Amino acid sequence: MDTTVDAILIEGARKTYAQTLWAFADDLPAAVEQADLALQPNVLWRDASEQHDSYAVLSSLYKNAGYDERVAFVLAEIERLDAEIGDRLPSSEHDHDGDGQPDH
Numbered sequence: 001m002d003t004t005v006d007a008i009l010i011e012g013a014r015k016t017y018a019q020t021l022w023a024f025a026d027d028l029p030a031a032v033e034q035a036d037l038a039l040q041p042n043v044l045w046r047d048a049s050e051q052h053d054s055y056a057v058l059s060s061l062y063k064n065a066g067y068d069e070r071v072a073f074v075l076a077e078i079e080r081l082d083a084e085i086g087d088r089l090p091s092s093e094h095d096h097d098g099d100g101q102p103d104h
């Protein structure tokens, strides 16, 4: 199997796993651990849009866990990605902090 595709699938699963842990298992420490792995610089994303959406999920997760420094880091990364993709996403996709309101 192509290693690039492999890595993308693994990271997609990791994000879903983090969401699942957070939403259903109420195990924030484990979810944060998975989120930290998804933020590693060697993680490959399909494109900037997927990364933007995934980081928005991670931002919300960190916010709920009280990891303010990591929230700030993820939000800064989202802003950087927005400079790349900007208007290609509908505004409903720009809920950076997971509060249900588009952030721009």
Ligand SMILES: [Zn+2]
Pocket: 052, 078, 082, 093, 094, 095, 096
């Ligand atoms: Zn955005």
